[in-house]
Amino acid sequence: MSEEHKLSLHVPEPEVRPGDTPNFSNVVIPKAGSVERPPVDVDPKDIRELAYSIIRVLNRQGEAVGPWAGTLSDEELREGLRHMMTLRAFDARMQMAQRQGKTSFYMQHMGEEAVSCAFRRALEPGDMNFPTYRQAGLLIAGGYPMVEMMNQIYSNEADPLKGRQLPIMYSSKEHGFFSISGNLGTQFIQAVGWAMASAIRNDTRLAAGWIGDGSTAESDFHAALVFASTYRAPVVLNIVNNQWAISTFQGIARGGSGTFAARGLGFGIPALRVDGNDYLAVHAVAKWAAERARRNLGPTLIEYVTYRVGAHSTSDDPSAYRPKTESDAWPLGDPVIRLKNHLIVKGTWSEERHKQAEAEILDTVISAQKEAETHGTLHAGGKPSTRDMFEGVYATMPPHLRRQRQKAGV
Amino acid sequence: MSEEHKLSLHVPEPEVRPGDTPNFSNVVIPKAGSVERPPVDVDPKDIRELAYSIIRVLNRQGEAVGPWAGTLSDEELREGLRHMMTLRAFDARMQMAQRQGKTSFYMQHMGEEAVSCAFRRALEPGDMNFPTYRQAGLLIAGGYPMVEMMNQIYSNEADPLKGRQLPIMYSSKEHGFFSISGNLGTQFIQAVGWAMASAIRNDTRLAAGWIGDGSTAESDFHAALVFASTYRAPVVLNIVNNQWAISTFQGIARGGSGTFAARGLGFGIPALRVDGNDYLAVHAVAKWAAERARRNLGPTLIEYVTYRVGAHSTSDDPSAYRPKTESDAWPLGDPVIRLKNHLIVKGTWSEERHKQAEAEILDTVISAQKEAETHGTLHAGGKPSTRDMFEGVYATMPPHLRRQRQKAGV
Amino acid sequence: MPRMTMIEAIRSAMDVTMGRDETVVVFGEDVGYFGGVFRCTQGLQQKYGKTRCFDTPISELGIVGAAIGMAAYGLKPCIEVQFADYVYPAYDQIVSEAARIRYRSNGQFTCPIVIRMPTGGGIFGGQTHSQSPEALFTHVSGLKVVVPSNPFDAKGLLISAIEDPDPVIFLEPKRLYNGPFDGHHDRPVTPWSKHQLGDVPEGHFSVPLGKAEIRREGTAVTILAYGTMVYVAEAAAEEAGVDAEVIDLRSLLPLDLDTIVASVKKTGRCVVVHEATLTSGFGAELAALVQEHCFYHLEAPIARVTGWDTPYPHAQEWDYFPGPRRVGEALLEVMEA
Amino acid sequence: MPRMTMIEAIRSAMDVTMGRDETVVVFGEDVGYFGGVFRCTQGLQQKYGKTRCFDTPISELGIVGAAIGMAAYGLKPCIEVQFADYVYPAYDQIVSEAARIRYRSNGQFTCPIVIRMPTGGGIFGGQTHSQSPEALFTHVSGLKVVVPSNPFDAKGLLISAIEDPDPVIFLEPKRLYNGPFDGHHDRPVTPWSKHQLGDVPEGHFSVPLGKAEIRREGTAVTILAYGTMVYVAEAAAEEAGVDAEVIDLRSLLPLDLDTIVASVKKTGRCVVVHEATLTSGFGAELAALVQEHCFYHLEAPIARVTGWDTPYPHAQEWDYFPGPRRVGEALLEVMEA
Numbered sequence A, B: 001m002s003e004e005h006k007l008s009l010h011v012p013e014p015e016v017r018p019g020d021t022p023n024f025s026n027v028v029i030p031k032a033g034s035v036e037r038p039p040v041d042v043d044p045k046d047i048r049e050l051a052y053s054i055i056r057v058l059n060r061q062g063e064a065v066g067p068w069a070g071t072l073s074d075e076e077l078r079e080g081l082r083h084m085m086t087l088r089a090f091d092a093r094m095q096m097a098q099r100q101g102k103t104s105f106y107m108q109h110m111g112e113e114a115v116s117c118a119f120r121r122a123l124e125p126g127d128m129n130f131p132t133y134r135q136a137g138l139l140i141a142g143g144y145p146m147v148e149m150m151n152q153i154y155s156n157e158a159d160p161l162k163g164r165q166l167p168i169m170y171s172s173k174e175h176g177f178f179s180i181s182g183n184l185g186t187q188f189i190q191a192v193g194w195a196m197a198s199a200i201r202n203d204t205r206l207a208a209g210w211i212g213d214g215s216t217a218e219s220d221f222h223a224a225l226v227f228a229s230t231y232r233a234p235v236v237l238n239i240v241n242n243q244w245a246i247s248t249f250q251g252i253a254r255g256g257s258g259t260f261a262a263r264g265l266g267f268g269i270p271a272l273r274v275d276g277n278d279y280l281a282v283h284a285v286a287k288w289a290a291e292r293a294r295r296n297l298g299p300t301l302i303e304y305v306t307y308r309v310g311a312h313s314t315s316d317d318p319s320a321y322r323p324k325t326e327s328d329a330w331p332l333g334d335p336v337i338r339l340k341n342h343l344i345v346k347g348t349w350s351e352e353r354h355k356q357a358e359a360e361i362l363d364t365v366i367s368a369q370k371e372a373e374t375h376g377t378l379h380a381g382g383k384p385s386t387r388d389m390f391e392g393v394y395a396t397m398p399p400h401l402r403r404q405r406q407k408a409g410v
Numbered sequence C, D: 001m002p003r004m005t006m007i008e009a010i011r012s013a014m015d016v017t018m019g020r021d022e023t024v025v026v027f028g029e030d031v032g033y034f035g036g037v038f039r040c041t042q043g044l045q046q047k048y049g050k051t052r053c054f055d056t057p058i059s060e061l062g063i064v065g066a067a068i069g070m071a072a073y074g075l076k077p078c079i080e081v082q083f084a085d086y087v088y089p090a091y092d093q094i095v096s097e098a099a100r101i102r103y104r105s106n107g108q109f110t111c112p113i114v115i116r117m118p119t120g121g122g123i124f125g126g127q128t129h130s131q132s133p134e135a136l137f138t139h140v141s142g143l144k145v146v147v148p149s150n151p152f153d154a155k156g157l158l159i160s161a162i163e164d165p166d167p168v169i170f171l172e173p174k175r176l177y178n179g180p181f182d183g184h185h186d187r188p189v190t191p192w193s194k195h196q197l198g199d200v201p202e203g204h205f206s207v208p209l210g211k212a213e214i215r216r217e218g219t220a221v222t223i224l225a226y227g228t229m230v231y232v233a234e235a236a237a238e239e240a241g242v243d244a245e246v247i248d249l250r251s252l253l254p255l256d257l258d259t260i261v262a263s264v265k266k267t268g269r270c271v272v273v274h275e276a277t278l279t280s281g282f283g284a285e286l287a288a289l290v291q292e293h294c295f296y297h298l299e300a301p302i303a304r305v306t307g308w309d310t311p312y313p314h315a316q317e318w319d320y321f322p323g324p325r326r327v328g329e330a331l332l333e334v335m336e337a
Ligand SMILES: Cc1ncc(C[n+]2csc(CCOP(=O)(O)OP(=O)(O)O)c2C)c(N)n1
Pocket: A134, A182, A183, A184, A211, A212, A213, A214, A215, A216, A240, A242, A244, A245, A246, A308, A312, D029, D058, D082, D086, D089
């Protein structure tokens, strides 16, 4: 066979690796305010281009511009800033607690705070999220007590999940937050099922599914899109594209499609791409999608373009696979700083108030931490019991498990 | 909550059900010859509309028209006609054999003969198909002996698969036909893996994956598209949309996407839709896709629009879920008649030659059947041995299986 | 009391629970308009509307995953996997999700779903219409696993399963849909309409999960069986002339260990029968439990008669199927030991 | 001879086979550039190029399904599933496809793939980084299932697995990656560099599949164990002062029944230990086989010490883990019976 006809395997590679200079010149970023805002009952085939663009509201000057601006009041925005700052402070403390051996594991949100915090504000009481491990902002913005989060992280005697779950695998039905699975993707189709149930019962509540860029390759993602498309389920399907899946750059999961939002096109599902570091844009798009769902117009797929600034988890060290300074080069900036600047530009916030808020928030987090630690940490103080380990496998403990519990002497 | 805000579940329904008048007015059929033929190295995003159209060559007058015409000589077309007629005659005899109790099960191709027969002609020796149970045309057009097919169907002493497989679950490595699985979808990603292997080895051979409209909902379909897109595998991914998945109309699997080809758009894979009852169009599109693969340009997704005229299998009775006359109303006609007419219009075929060919083919099929039956049928005559049942689970029989075989006394 | 086939009994269980409880929904491949390839859901869509009984895309993962979400919402989905052989695409959702949601959320979310699936061979279905995957579920904490052997139990157990607050794998031996089958494939099968166990009350009743039933009393040896194998065991005992006690387990998880242990302590011998492959089949667990709890009463090794450790073959179906001859031989062996 | 950790030994096995055989390819999530989250494939991409060692999308189904296609083509894929807990999305491809392709095609197509996955707990990984799913594979005809317990075996068995013509599930006890762990979580672990079983030849060698190894000779009771439990068993025997024979099974399917039977016939007693949940765990199969083949030699019921029938908990890890105390109690119980 002749050389020229020989096949070869294409294996995508990121632009840069450790030692190289970060380079995001391939990320095309439209100007803030430049992307249209279609009516919520638009025919999906008329907005295919939205899957290849990026909806943005905050411009470089910190102004909110364009058709997606204006969904939140100043007070709401200040509260949003506080949520993001709280999440960041919480992350920092818990990351440190893990380093101190107070728990086994932690995962932070650095750089992605706007996504879950702003999305949460587009929901109504009773709506249900099916989150991954990187949406604690849904809890913080949803009023879930930080102490409870910490109790879970510490697997202490007050852990609402009785020590059964890995740290950060929260669950709070009351706060519209479905039990996090350690298995990637599974919750995406469950969100669609929940939404279908709401429609079957002629309810008004919607579901939101969450998935990472890397996890879109999982089968559950496909099942979710198929079922959502067929039954027009009232669900918002969120893809958080933070550019990385542990050490794997997003090009491996994305392949030749250009974007993750594009996946929706093959299902006739409106697919939007949004600046995930722009609190205002995230909220505006989430609201648009939630309205679609609530008006029984069916699902929406949203890709949040953001960047995972920190390590994947406390078990990971990103310097092994990407340039150390890559996050500084990320062209969409820091969501906290961008919202802060916007509020300052608007005259409703200042550097001083920001500093003060920072201090206040740190205090709150520290005092929550102190309270949580009175209930114990993973290896010290109060802990869930061995009995707790045997409970809750079934509603009623079957005889074989009772025998085993007896054998364990508890 | 107010009535107007209540959600409700959308459950797609076919236009008609038993007792109704068949109605395909919703099937938009472009004129033959009207769809462009892009170069094989086209940017997928420039041909998105091909996923929503139907490439057709044969017009109502039986002429081959447009840019996709002209890929086969008269002789090749006559041979193609013979392949389709053979497959149809084969089906009829085997269907009858099942009714006579000579085997347990059969699945026919009626109405879909062009798809596999014409596709086969676009392949080179060494290429590998990963078929479903409705592509026996690949074997017939590929020169696999009919007697072998019948031996497999009869599970007789000459069955190349030793009685282990359900009838029609053929396998012939030599003829580029991967072992059929009874589990829907699994072979689609395997085809991509085979193609990746060919690329890894700098080979020249391509793989073809096959899946039904209904089965595109399976997870393997997604995995196949993800991997094919990422690694630009030299694979042709074929979706046979025969409108039905047992009793379920294609709208349930397709949902809001309009077409199945559209699924490819979210992956940046060129997606073509073709008249599956048009032998010339199928061949032209297959050839285009095969050329792409062979030139290392990557995967192509093809949807064949056709109609399953017969029952799903010998276990099925479609009159329970669709109008009896629906197949007569199918607007893309019968692939055998259409090719026959084309050849007659071209002056290279005639009614008489057709009748004669029909008779000859029937003879060939009957004499193959007679030969196969000398080796036995499912419940009579020669059969595979009990020993055959224990062999081939592993390359070398492990001790536990040897013990079991001894216990079985064989 | 009406006579029902097992199909009718299963349908009736869904009908009765759907009628009593609006949160019960039924779906799966070909389950809606057509009523399922075995017709178990026939008429339910007409009666309860297409949002309570509907067709799904061919995605077992999607069917189970959506059901889990619905259960988290508060519905009680009773779903069909067309053949047990096709459950594997949904295995992750079952094992990693359905089985664990109560535990991992400390009861905030629960998963009251029933996954029905036809199981077992004897219909010349080849390797993808014949499998018995029960042991792949009994190993999973958080699941319940049920296998009925007759119309009465099928209805009563299915109602219990639907009403159960936890996920239940409900395996329907398809060879029993129309009548009891004792493995004599060359003889006609009595239809349920002529069989006493075809007597099934029209309305609501239940058979508890976790309770076995002694189908034949005996003193010489205990046969543990479920599904089709109950009839094979009975026939084998008759034909071998062994005074065997036949226990129909009905529910594998939870298991009625007390009934098993009492019987084996009485007989001193035990044969386990199932159609699934031998190695790591549920018979292994039964043998392990029996030797543990009845060690000092056992007079012979516990024998297992099962499908061979090969994929389920098409042509050699009757060499593969653990029929009355093979069970009878094991009985005699155990008696002589 | 160099000392290797189990990670290094596994890496060396791939390195050696990739060097000898161009058809060996390695891939999985984070396996390429980064070298795997446990670093088992570190350096292979640099050495053999990115078409022979590469990162994949996060789709276990895709990884296994593609590997099956590649194997049908003629390659020998050795693939990684990041944790055994994440294998379920690929379960259908493994059970319905990899395990059956040789059989159903009568050998026209074969499936020489190795699926490596870290297994077991003891690292505070919670329910999705701790599971031991071996029994879900031992029930599947057509698969082989291997669990090494030390660097030497890990390399030798992995080379055998890669060279094997059939699909092999290769479970790597992650708690042993850096040193033997006997369940005393409050004591330091000896690193492999200080352990004789860390002596691993640089080049090609193999340990055959299907052969157990007696790790500790004894006369009073036989302990059947594999992976981490081998060290727990040894520690338990020492601490309980019981003259136990500890058998490291190494390969569960095929199983070295001869070695097991010979030992139990000698000792007359048997304790089975594994970390997986009890019900339908591989211990059930072992108990069933031992009682069948050693019935007349057994002086006490076979005991099983295993993980409890609950999901693997996070905080209660050491209550869950079958450590030396629980194994020791079982030894004494069995000795007193
Ligand atoms: C089914 C499954 N496979 C693999 C893993 C291991 N794993 C945990 S997180 C992760 C990367 C996920 O990346 P992405 O979806 O982009 O989410 P991100 O961490 O970036 O938020 C992997 C591979 C898992 N948890 N579950």
